[in-house]
Amino acid sequence: MSAVIEIQGLRKTFRHRRDQPWVALDGFDMLVETGQVHGFLGSNGSGKTTTLRTLLGLVRADAGQMRVFGEPSPERLPVVAPRFGAIVESPQFFGNFTGRRTLRLLATAGDVPPTRVDEVLERVGLRDRGNDRVRGYSLGMKQRLAVASALLKNPELLILDEPANGLDPAGIREMRDLMRDLTRAGVTVLLSSHILAEIELICDHVTIISRGRRVTAGPVTEVLAGFDQGEYRVRVDDQARAAEVIEAAGHPLVIHPEHLVVGGVTDPAALTRALGEQDLWVRELTPLTPDLESVFLELTGTVPRPGIPHQLDDSVRPRRADLDHDGPEAEIELGLATVHPAPADARAAALAGTGPAATTDEETKA
Numbered sequence: 457m458s459a460v461i462e463i464q465g466l467r468k469t470f471r472h473r474r475d476q477p478w479v480a481l482d483g484f485d486m487l488v489e490t491g492q493v494h495g496f497l498g499s500n501g502s503g504k505t506t507t508l509r510t511l512l513g514l515v516r517a518d519a520g521q522m523r524v525f526g527e528p529s530p531e532r533l534p535v536v537a538p539r540f541g542a543i544v545e546s547p548q549f550f551g552n553f554t555g556r557r558t559l560r561l562l563a564t565a566g567d568v569p570p571t572r573v574d575e576v577l578e579r580v581g582l583r584d585r586g587n588d589r590v591r592g593y594s595l596g597m598k599q600r601l602a603v604a605s606a607l608l609k610n611p612e613l614l615i616l617d618e619p620a621n622g623l624d625p626a627g628i629r630e631m632r633d634l635m636r637d638l639t640r641a642g643v644t645v646l647l648s649s650h651i652l653a654e655i656e657l658i659c660d661h662v663t664i665i666s667r668g669r670r671v672t673a674g675p676v677t678e679v680l681a682g683f684d685q686g687e688y689r690v691r692v693d694d695q696a697r698a699a700e701v702i703e704a705a706g707h708p709l710v711i712h713p714e715h716l717v718v719g720g721v722t723d724p725a726a727l728t729r730a731l732g733e734q735d736l737w738v739r740e741l742t743p744l745t746p747d748l749e750s751v752f753l754e755l756t757g758t759v760p761r762p763g764i765p766h767q768l769d770d771s772v773r774p775r776r777a778d779l780d781h782d783g784p785e786a787e788i789e790l791g792l793a794t795v796h797p798a799p800a801d802a803r804a805a806a807l808a809g810t811g812p813a814a815t816t817d818e819e820t821k822a
């Protein structure tokens with residue numbers, strides 16, 4: 457497998473005029489390889505969008521290296537732009553244009569045959585609404601149109617920021633099926649989301665970001681296995697006696713009113729044998745495998761605590777030393793994107809979905 461996206465030591469600090477600066481990315485690393493459906497998970501404000509925008513040259517990094525298809529980004533992005541499509545944040549389209557006209561425009565700009573427009577409209581389920589003005593589209597339909605625009609040139613890599621945003625349950629399922637079809641067709645997908653169940657269902661690999669840093673990465677099964685503590689739910693008639701036997705065998709134990717949760721079980725047969733030998737017959741023995749949600753909550757330190765409302769921002773305040781290092785002239789980013797592809801590259805950028813028709817240019821989130 458070859459690397460499609462490589463990010464090493466990415467740093468980005470946003471400076472607010474009146475407020476303190478925010479470290480959005482604090483030495484972030486990521487590796488996406490060919491053929492992966494790679495989930496990019498993180499809480500609100502953890503740095504997902506900043507990572508993607510920086511990767512696509514829409515925000516300037518303070519430090520770090522990025523490569524797309526082996527080419528340094530953003531410097532060589534125009535060279536590889538025809539090979540990938542990207543949708544970052546809420547797509548912005550001209551409301552007066554129809555979906556079909558929007559795609560035709562992008563197809564013309566990118567030397568894509570016009571026949572492809574109908575193919576992608578069909579692909580994303582907008583065939584029957586293609587002649588309606590975009591202003592009348594729901595958020596979910598705009599999402600689909602954005603995906604269609606990113607698919608126009610048959611990309612090898614698709615980068616999607618929160619593609620399920622605004623979609624109804626049927627739309628989410630369709631989006632999931634679409635992702636699967638695309639990966640079957642050999643497209644590598646990088647998908648940011650905080651819908652954990654979605655990531656677990658769609659993605660084979662995952663990178664979890666918290667406070668601008670990678671906290672874990674790898675195949676979803678391996679990440680989950682790393683959190684598997686060999687826990688089993690056990691039901692027996694005489695819980696009190698069973699608890700004694702289990703504790704004597706050295707297993708960690710949590711006693712619930714209706715069942716026991718036994719930890720450290722490597723051989724469930726040995727557990728049932730130990731109980732059976734004491735005339736305690738097991739009525740249920742269920743492995744409690746961790747799901748991505750519990751792993752995510754634990755890794756990002758966002759496990760909900762009763763009575764304490766979770767605070768949304770997951771970025772970090774910089775240390776004083778870092779501020780001094782940045783210097784007083786450090787860039788202020790309010791209202792403007794700092795790096796755009798050069799005009800000569802606009803066509804490639806439009807086709808990559810990073811142009812104004814497909815992404816928001818809004819820089820101020822705070």
Ligand SMILES: Nc1ncnc2c1ncn2[C@@H]1O[C@H](COP(=O)(O)OP(=O)(O)OP(=O)(O)O)[C@@H](O)[C@H]1O
Pocket residue numbers: 470471472478479480498499500501502503504505506507650769770771789790818819820821822
């Ligand atoms: N242009 C900007 N100017 C100032 N601060 C910014 C800017 N863009 C992002 N930030 C800050 O950087 C941090 C990371 O934001 P980012 O949008 O990357 O998070 P995210 O993981 O995509 O969150 P969400 O899931 O809510 O979209 C946040 O604290 C955010 O307020």
